Amino acid sequence: MKEKTILIVGLGLIGGSIAKALSAFTPHHVLGMDRNPEVLDQALACGAIERIGYAEDLPSIDILWLCLYPNDAVEFVRKYGAHVSPDCIVTDACGIKNAVCPQMVALSKTLHFHFVGGHPMAGKERNGFDVSEATLFRQASYLLVPCEAPQWAADTMAELAKQIGFAQVVWTTPEHHDEMIAYTSQLPHALACAYVLSPRCPMHKGYSAGSYRDVSRVARINETLWTELFLENREALSNEIGTLIENLTHIQSALDKQDTQKLNALLKQGREVKESLGE
Amino acid sequence: MKEKTILIVGLGLIGGSIAKALSAFTPHHVLGMDRNPEVLDQALACGAIERIGYAEDLPSIDILWLCLYPNDAVEFVRKYGAHVSPDCIVTDACGIKNAVCPQMVALSKTLHFHFVGGHPMAGKERNGFDVSEATLFRQASYLLVPCEAPQWAADTMAELAKQIGFAQVVWTTPEHHDEMIAYTSQLPHALACAYVLSPRCPMHKGYSAGSYRDVSRVARINETLWTELFLENREALSNEIGTLIENLTHIQSALDKQDTQKLNALLKQGREVKESLGE
The missing domain is CATH 3.40.50.720 (NAD(P)-binding Rossmann-like Domain)
Structure with a gap:
């Protein structure tokens, strides 16, 4: 060049x-x-x-x-x-x-x-x-x-x-980009903020390790930038948040019903997705 | 000793x-x-x-x-x-x-x-x-x-x-332990599984970076062990999942209403929690 x-x-x-x-x-x-x-x-x-x-x-x-x-x-x-x-x-x-x-x-x-x-x-x-x-x-x-x-x-x-x-x-393309980014990047950022808003968060020290650290990491957000990014992609992000809430609700409902088989199947499905991606 | x-x-x-x-x-x-x-x-x-x-x-x-x-x-x-x-x-x-x-x-x-x-x-x-x-x-x-x-x-x-x-x-104490662990460890594991169940997950490669990697990491779960751990602490974990769903719903609703101020305030609150913890 x-x-x-x-x-x-x-x-x-x-x-x-x-x-x-x-x-x-x-x-x-x-x-x-x-x-x-x-x-x-x-x-x-x-x-x-x-x-x-x-x-x-x-x-x-x-x-x-x-x-x-x-x-x-x-x-x-x-x-x-x-x-x-x-x-x-x-x-x-x-x-x-x-x-x-x-x-x-x-x-x-x-x-x-x-x-x-x-x-x-x-x-x-x-x-x-x-x-x-x-x-x-x-x-x-x-x-x-x-x-x-x-x-x-x-x-x-x-x-x-x-x-x-x-x-x-x-x-x-712009369309595919925004759909994928809603999932891979915007959702984890929304999630990190939602996660640290639990009343348990300020007491986590001593009781936490890698999994707390990883989920909460990106909560240290530039809210001005991300508010703009979220709003400009609101349909795709709202859709991803909806999917996540649905999947969390399945886990919660299996717990509440003490449905061992269903809970095991949901966690197994998660593991299999990760493994199928070689991760 | x-x-x-x-x-x-x-x-x-x-x-x-x-x-x-x-x-x-x-x-x-x-x-x-x-x-x-x-x-x-x-x-x-x-x-x-x-x-x-x-x-x-x-x-x-x-x-x-x-x-x-x-x-x-x-x-x-x-x-x-x-x-x-x-x-x-x-x-x-x-x-x-x-x-x-x-x-x-x-x-x-x-x-x-x-x-x-x-x-x-x-x-x-x-x-x-x-x-x-x-x-x-x-x-x-x-x-x-x-x-x-x-x-x-x-x-x-x-x-x-x-x-x-x-x-x-x-x-x-057992009580405080289980409440804290539901938040710091069990919730991130439930979350990781729920997260990778999105239809977008299998297509993430090339479109993802650290935030995907960190949220999804622990989806590679031992489902037999964690089903037992989750069920034995189901009340505290179900409660934490509920809190998270509530906080995610606030973000989703601010997005859907295009409420810039509310969305900005929620993300700012997340950042401030992390900063107040020196993280």
Whole structure:
């Protein structure tokens, strides 16, 4: 791949990690934008970005990588999208796709650029540039949502994802993405919050081990971001919560009825699913 | 502490690990019993036990450590408890206490021994002597349920727990133990099974990361053991499942109503609980 000039907007955990990985592992030129000047200073100081990006840079960049909350990402493109070149790839890092991709595709047609959706499946329980890392994406999946972009643009993003360390690139649609993410990521986050709201939680110390730790881990949530992500995918998530409540109710009802056989069958079914996946 | 002769009954993951830890880190004499002769051969070969224990050994042992399923532990004592000396400490490793301790206390009075309940808060997703380890208890809690035992007997078990590597010993009652365990351990296991029963689970690969892995981990359950543990603590567990369903329903209802403020408040509450615990 030829050297690209890449402008990253939003140097939080994800944007910061992408910037650091691009600078550490690729020959591309990395520009950064952030509303917080201290973060820009830090990013410059540690070499995560070559220089600060400005609106004037938009016509000459090859890739505009939006690492913002979903609504902010769309807003940014609405405001500045007209300034990028018609060959520019605009991409995002949002955890939901139905609420972002169709709007971006529509904007790409009126403002003239190529939109390729992306979702780096990586995170931490803390946010911000401070905790970003060049190696955040090791062993992670990059979900690529090409929408209506030309093949070369999607291929470029797939190659870049590999260059910055992703273990695999999964090509998908906004619809399938959001359904899967509701289950694999949003539900565990909702669950972690619901779990720690038990009156027993504040007394858990001394009585807990790995299973408490694992279920509760992601309750340390950024509620502003996740409220937006949840609401933008509310149908799929509500559906997953409903399925989980149903399955929990089956277990509860077997318990209440002291139905040994039914309870054993439900737990066995759980074990068999995990085993069939080789986990 | 003087050298003790300790008979461990049941050399599975927990009994095997206790045997290995006692042999590796203490001067005590470790005898083992198991219904599987191959396991006994293995335990002898690797030095986890000094020798095989027989019914004839019961009068001369200082500690009888039952590492069996709850009903089997009580059955063992009913059958052989009359043979131990009146100074013998009988202890268990069961994950529930209300269903075990009162029966053991009653037996201790008619058959003459001291009963001290115990619950080593450690485990793995696999079972059996093969995966037992001398270091299994590092960083773990030992829940000590002295019931009506004399202080010296409870102190002996607390000291032994420290000797085999437990990071802390928490003294508690059967009632409080079972309430806390329903929340910290049983609920996450029920939850993991309920979670993997979603129709989305078999398709998760490529779309999942740490939060899927953590919630689903313990679905690889020993359903025979956990059915017994769940049923013996059904009231507390059913209560915890109910609380969780209620909290999940609040999140689901805020989603369905698109109530941003309410959803944000629920997630924030979750985060604050975790933060207040310093996690």
